[in-house]
Structures are given as structure tokens and as C-alpha cells.
Amino acid sequence: MAVAYYNYIRRRNPNLHRDRIFRDIDNPLDYLDDTDIICKYRLPRHNIIDLCGRFNRDLRRPTLRSRPLPVSLQVMVALRFYATGSFQAILGDVHRISRPSVSRIINDFTDCLVRLSPEYVKMPTQNDSVQIMRGFSDIAGFPNVIGAIDGTHIRIKSPSLDEHLYVNRKNYHSINVQAVCDSKLRFMNIVAKWPGSTHDSFILENSALKDMFERGAIPEGWLLGDSGYPLRPWLLTPVLHPTTRPEERYNTSHIRTRNTVERSFGVLKSRFRCLDTSGGSLLYSPTKACRVTVAVAVLHNMCINNGVPIPADCVDARDRGRIGRPQYIGPINDGVTVRNRLINGRFA
Structure with missing residues (x-):
């Protein structure tokens, strides 16, 4: 009865004083x-x-x-x-x-x-790999891709120990972070522990990811990497000097498909500016900077999983932390055979 009377009075007198609502400014x-x-x-x-x-x-x-x-x-x-x-x-x-x-x-x-x-950051199972391959194939028709791999540099302050090891090819201090992403820009593997002067191929050769592929612990499929990585039966790189139309088509499809990992880094740094040069540098020790990088990758995947839109201030989704690196020079293995078979079969 009292509530009905109160509502009646409010309708008759809309200018009646309203109770103030106090909000917790600390939350x-x-x-x-x-x-x-x-x-x-x-x-x-x-x-x-x-x-x-x-x-x-x-x-x-x-x-x-x-x-x-x-x-x-x-x-x-x-x-x-x-x-x-x-x-x-x-x-x-x-x-x-x-x-x-x-x-x-x-x-x-x-x-x-x-x-x-x-x-949140894990390589796909057999059931997940089918969907991931389909997503990559929809980009440029490249078959059987389960991930794109690349490295990015996270700027840090000058460390007190082994300072020279953290100076990268652009002459600033950083950590070199290796990551594998899927077609939806989710990170499936991330390695954040190496100084900025470390080459991408060295990080891969000394990672658990390589061992997982070598012993068959990951579903069959290919990683796509740029020329800074070694050619392997499970890791395909571009043809450095294409001379035929199939090789050119292979490179075009490869570049468009592998570009997802660069976009992943770009979205990561645009959304979480602590890793981007626009936010300065991480004023922490290398160890803590590596932990922050992994933590932010977890948040990035949460955003992708929940379809969180990129805020309006994150307009540049390119990887600004990427540094050009020399091509990998090393022993040739049967990765050449795998790549040539793909070129002559799918892209001929």
C-alpha cells in the first residue's frame, strides 16, 4: 500500500526530490x-x-x-x-x-x-585442428595449416645484468617473443624468455614446440613461418627466389595466410599498450617483462574467445614491434621435398 501511494504521489508531482544514489568511487x-x-x-x-x-x-x-x-x-x-x-x-x-x-x-x-x-594458451587437439585448418584455408587456400609462427620485440629498460644481450638489431633493449596463432588471432603457444639479440630460429630450435612436432605430439599439419625460420617437414617457409608460376602462387598464399600472426601481435599491442612502443617501454627487469607478456597474451585470448571488440583508440592493428631479420641459413632437410610436393600439387 505504501509503495502504491508513493508512486501515486510521484506521478502527481514529478519534481519531487529523489533520493541520492551513492556509488563507490573506489570501484x-x-x-x-x-x-x-x-x-x-x-x-x-x-x-x-x-x-x-x-x-x-x-x-x-x-x-x-x-x-x-x-x-x-x-x-x-x-x-x-x-x-x-x-x-x-x-x-x-x-x-x-x-x-x-x-x-x-x-x-x-x-x-x-x-x-x-x-x-588459455595451448596447442590444438585433434578435434580443434580440423576447425583451425579450415579457418586458415578460407584466407588464401593454403591447406593443412595449424598455426602461423613469428617473433616480436617488446621494448624494456636497460637491464643491469648482461645488458648487451638485450640490444636488438634496431639498437634498443628488448625481449624477443615467439608466438604461434590460429586464424582467429588467438595465441596457441608463446615463448617469452629470450633477449632481444636472439635470432628467431635459435628460439624455435630450443623450444618445447619444436620437440612436440618432432615427436608427433601435435596433430598433423604445418606451421607457416617467414624466411627467418628453418624449412622443416612441419614448418613451411616462402621460396626465396621463385622462378615459376606455382612458386609465385605458393608464396602469395603463404604470405597472406602467415600474415595472421603479425595481425595478432598488432591487435595485442594495440589493445594492451604496455607492450607497445606508444606506451614507452616496460620499466621492469627482463624476467618480470616476460611474465607480463604472457599475462597479457592470456587476456588477449580471453578477449578473442568472448568476441570483445577492439576499442576505438586501438585503430592500428599492425605489428609495430616486428624487426626485419636475416634469412635462416642452415642445413637442408626433407622440408624441401615437402614444400616442393605441395607447390607442384596444390599450386601448379
Whole structure:
């Protein structure tokens, strides 16, 4: 009865004073709409809430203080850092917490995401490979492709140990990150541990990915890589000097299909500016920079899996961290035979 009377009075007097709604300014989920949340934090509201629930035990801080930092605020602070690459002092001022607290938040949340990486960054099973091959084939007609492989450089500050090893061919300090993606730009494998001076072929030769292909632990299919990689029966590279029409058609299809990995890096760095040169450089040690890279790759896959649109400020989806590298020069194996059979069969 009271509710009906109140509604009657409101209809008769629309200018009646309304009760103020107080929102928690320490929790952006309380006062931002869905579009602003994706723009500022890159993930949709339901994904952020899910991360808060999954990492509640890891991020909840037992303290005798009256106001411990809520898990939701910690998640939002870390996501804002990934999205912008802002200095920790600036993030602290925006969210009204201290710079040391921001540092601990980023470190703890990064650890949580790295532990989550086997769930989100993994090579396909036999059932998944069929769909992946179909997706790659739809791009340019290249058959039996289960992944595109490439490397990208993540700028970091000058490290205190072995500084010269991190200077890449463009003369700045970086880590060289190897990744394999599918046709939907999801990362299926990522190796983030090598200094910027390391050649792509060396990273592959010393990775678990190569061992998995060599022992047949991955479904049959090919990786596509550029001329910086060795030609293998499971890794196809372009023909360096094509002389026939089939070889030219092969190269054209190969380049268009392999371009997905460059687009993956471009979308990753556009969405999470902490890895992009527009955000400066990662002001961390190489070890922590590698962990941040893996954590951001997990978030990237979450966005792809949930169909999260790229925010309007992420207009450039090219890989700005890619560096031209010399072609691989090494022993020839039966990868040449596999490639020639494909050229003379599919592209003739």
C-alpha cells in the first residue's frame, strides 16, 4: 500500500526530490557503463567479475587496517596498467592508492594470469585442428595449416645484468617473443624468455614446440613461418627466389595466410599498450617483462574467445614491434621435398 501511494504521489508531482544514489568511487565497476569499461580496461564487465572470483583467494589481503584493498580494485588497477602502460605513480593517483601498492598489485595479478596460461594458451587437439585448418584455408587456400609462427620485440629498460644481450638489431633493449596463432588471432603457444639479440630460429630450435612436432605430439599439419625460420617437414617457409608460376602462387598464399600472426601481435599491442612502443617501454627487469607478456597474451585470448571488440583508440592493428631479420641459413632437410610436393600439387 505504501509503495502504491508513493508512486501515486510521484506521478502527481514529478519534481519531487529523489533520493541520492551513492556509488563507490573506489570501484570503477560501480560507476562506469559497459562501453567505458571495455575502453579503459579492455575486458567486459562479466570477465572482470569472473577474474575477481577466480583470484579472490590469491589477491585478498589479510590486514588489521580498516580498509584493505578490495580484490575488484586490484584487478582494475592491473588491467588499467596493461591497457595503457602508465607509470605506477599515475595509476596510484588515479585510483587513490600508493605507488608501492600499485607495484604489488601488478606483480600479484600477473602471477595469477601466468598460472592461468596453460588453460588459455595451448596447442590444438585433434578435434580443434580440423576447425583451425579450415579457418586458415578460407584466407588464401593454403591447406593443412595449424598455426602461423613469428617473433616480436617488446621494448624494456636497460637491464643491469648482461645488458648487451638485450640490444636488438634496431639498437634498443628488448625481449624477443615467439608466438604461434590460429586464424582467429588467438595465441596457441608463446615463448617469452629470450633477449632481444636472439635470432628467431635459435628460439624455435630450443623450444618445447619444436620437440612436440618432432615427436608427433601435435596433430598433423604445418606451421607457416617467414624466411627467418628453418624449412622443416612441419614448418613451411616462402621460396626465396621463385622462378615459376606455382612458386609465385605458393608464396602469395603463404604470405597472406602467415600474415595472421603479425595481425595478432598488432591487435595485442594495440589493445594492451604496455607492450607497445606508444606506451614507452616496460620499466621492469627482463624476467618480470616476460611474465607480463604472457599475462597479457592470456587476456588477449580471453578477449578473442568472448568476441570483445577492439576499442576505438586501438585503430592500428599492425605489428609495430616486428624487426626485419636475416634469412635462416642452415642445413637442408626433407622440408624441401615437402614444400616442393605441395607447390607442384596444390599450386601448379
